[in-house]
Amino acid sequence: MATVAQSIDNNGLNSLENVFQAFVDNLGDKILILTIFDFMTFIWIQASKQEMMALRLPTPPFVVTTSAFHIRKRRRPPPPPVPVTAVKLQCFGGVDSWENFYDCHQNKQFFKDRHYLHKDWGQYFSNGNIILLEAGCGAGNTIFPLANKYPQLHIHACDFSHHAITLVKSHPNFLKDQINAFVCNIAEENLCDHIMPASVDIVTLVFTLSALSPEKMPIVIQNLGLVLKPGGHVLFRDYAIGDYAQLMLMNKNQVLSENFYFRGDGTCSFYFSEGLLRELFERAGFIVVDVNTYNREIINRARNITMQRRWIRAVFRR
């Protein structure tokens, strides 16, 4: 009777195949008992029925004859995800991660103002006294360029990070008559506790929805709908599936769920498809005005890499 215990590593599959084939070729009237402990480690025993009975072998998970070989030929499963405990899962993307993030990057040079937004959406900001809500305003990189370009805008800006709101309020261009900055968790608090219901013309959602877990997205969109005027718009810009950063997170196995990843600093990012985005807003009663995916190749000569950056820009009407 022959017994072999084998642990397969990534490079050992071919040699294992040969060993296995040799066993199968020499089976004769013997049978092969294959016991798989996990997908990488297993033991097989080549024994006749008499030998098995003499040894009082327990019924193994697999008793197979030469057809055992197909077990080996199954597609290798993908690498297991990094073990994430339920406790940790709750922490990813939570307020503590973002507080740490803004604490570590107090230096405002880290944040780059988004000077391109008026080119994309200028038509929505230039119609007289517009009331805007920037949901998840961070350090204010969306609101300050807009406030500067459209002084007649009245801006509500909220974030669940106290540090972020402090950064906004201490910004040299912060005007308290123009900007109402406040702490609010848009996935847990009713925005109407901070802003009059149906009073806002435009909500900007710029790289914020991706920071939330997919289960929370419908709640957030409903919440935004409560403060938007009928006919008001959500202006959306965020990561699209296939973005360079997604591929990096995928390679590092930092997956939480489909298209949802955690970063090293505990913050999260989701990568949207046009279809899912439409569905999320349509289910919340919005009308899709426009959804488009953009692609730009960025070359980092210092690091000698080419990055495909992908993002979605969309407009929804309430």
Ligand SMILES: C[S@@+](CC[C@H](N)C(=O)[O-])C[C@H]1O[C@@H](n2cnc3c(N)ncnc32)[C@H](O)[C@@H]1O
């Ligand atoms: C990538 S930053 C985007 C900041 C800003 N919109 C911009 O254009 O630069 C995402 C922001 O969403 C905030 N955020 C994440 N989850 C939130 C929640 N549940 N409620 C409020 N803000 C949240 C984070 O604190 C962070 O400031």
